[in-house]
Amino acid sequence: MKTSLRIMQGVAFAALIGFSGTALARDLTAVGFGGAVQDAFRKAYFAPYAAEKGITILEDTTNGGLAKQKAMIDAGNVTWDVMQMEDDEVTVACESGLLEDIDWTTRPNGKDIDPTLFKECAVGALSWAKVLTYDTDKIKDGPQSWADFWNVEKWPGKRGLRKTAKLTMEVALMADGVKPADVYDVLATKEGQDRAFAKLDELKPNIQWWESGAQPQEWLSSGDVVMTTAYNGRIAAAQNEGKNFAIIWDGQINSWEFWAIMKGTPNLDQAIDLVDYMMSPAPQAVFAQTIPYGVSNVKVMDELSPEALAQLPSAPENLKNSIRFDADFWIDNNEELSARFATWVAQ
Known part of the structure; x- marks a missing residue:
């Protein structure tokens, strides 16, 4: 079993001012599956975003499943914000009302995301x-x-x-x-x-x-x-x-795995902004060069070197x-x- 952890990243400001100029309800929490992929998330996404926005990002890990999300919502105490989720579980979670319904196709980088990687409540994060x-x-x-x-x-x-x-x-x-x-x-x-x-x-x-x-x-x-x-x-x-x-x-x-946002998060605007950032090409390029997982932004896949592409599960030869x-x-x-x-x- 993965061991849950909370690692503070980024710069903590006393007022914890968010991107919109309003204070966060609490520290933004990003949840992944731990290990090497979470290390890559931290390098490519969490730490640079936290430094850019002047906030603290907390991390947690999960083995999958929806019990914890459901318990948070039932208790009215949502402590997770942005989550990495498996393909089948994110669909069930959306149908069960556990996730925020967001049209990611309309976001700033939506036009550059592989169109097969949009779900009603999620957007593609990586392929493995x-x-x-x-x-x-x-x-x-x-x-x-x-x-x-x-x-x-x-x-x-x-x-x-x-x-x-x-x-x-x-x-x-x-x-x-x-x-x-x-x-x-x-x-x-x-x-x-x-x-x-x-x-x-x-x-x-x-x-x-x-x-x-x-x-x-x-x-x-x-x-x-x-x-x-x-x-x-x-x-x-x-x-x-x-x-x-x-x-x-x-x-x-x-x-494929997906980014999704917990229903009822008090940090909805900042959570959306973090996912927007993770959909953009520059951070995704860092991610793909840090760990050999495919990314959702087609511009990044087109610009990878042949050597880097050959290491990805989504490379034509490997498929x-x-x-x-x-x-x-x-x-x-x-x-x-x-x-x-x-x-x-x-x-």
């Missing part, structure tokens, strides 16, 4: 990939596909998988020979779901379940697992620290045999499949 990785210092002839991931005879040892049905059942089907383009069509059927669980049965004795994004890299370093699923940005951060971890783009699961995460499928099926998955894990 769930990939296969292993330590090339320990495995010289390593796996190149999800089918290889299941080959415990050639590569004995534990495999790291995320302890959720979501993003795990897709991997199982690809390991069983389903083409990425067909995964969600197959998974939408009872036969396909049974097929995914049957494939997971084969690997179950060798699975070590991870629940936070930091665990795969830690386990690879310690040798607790010989290969694992992981988020590409986390692996890139480990590479920058000297780890020789491979990224296998074949069969990557590519997804050739990928699967795009289907948020709508998981909105419709998450409750049923997660319950079945939890029962299966416990058996």
Whole structure:
């Protein structure tokens, strides 16, 4: 589990004067998923914005889910402002009245944002990939596909998988020979779901379940697992620290995350202004050069060097045999499949 934190960034002024000249109701709080991506948010967005506006930005982290947001709203004590949210959860949160309904297409940088990345209550923040990785210092002839991931005879040892049905059942089907383009069509059927669980049965004795994004890299370093699923940005951060971890783009699961604003925040104007800032090209360029995640402003993607672009999950070459995460499928099926998955894990 990620550990919640609050880190003060920027310059604190005694009066805490906001961009509009009015005092903030409280310090602006930005919430992310922690780790390397939050470090990149801080460098590209939070610290420069706080310094420019002369305010303090507090940070918090979340593992996802909507329980905390709902509890804040029910209690009338909203302490989060701007949040990083997964594709499916932001849609549910908007439909549940947990987020401010803002037309981001009309904002100053709206015309430069990929038009597929607007939601009723959110705007695209970054694209990431769930990939296969292993330590090339320990495995010289390593796996190149999800089918290889299941080959415990050639590569004995534990495999790291995320302890959720979501993003795990897709991997199982690809390991069983389903083409990425067909995964969600197959998974939408009872036969396909049974097929995914049957494939997971084969690997179950060798699975070590991870629940936070930091665990795969830690386990690879310690040798607790010989290969694992992981988020590409986390692996890139480990590479920058000297780890020789491979990224296998074949069969990557590519997804987008979004910026959204908590319903009922007393800092609505300042929260909107922060998201406006994060939609602009200069900070997004810093973000993309800090961590290899795709960004929503198309001007930035067009201006990245070929070397920088090649590291992104959204690079054309890296998308050739990928699967795009289907948020709508998981909105419709998450409750049923997660319950079945939890029962299966416990058996």
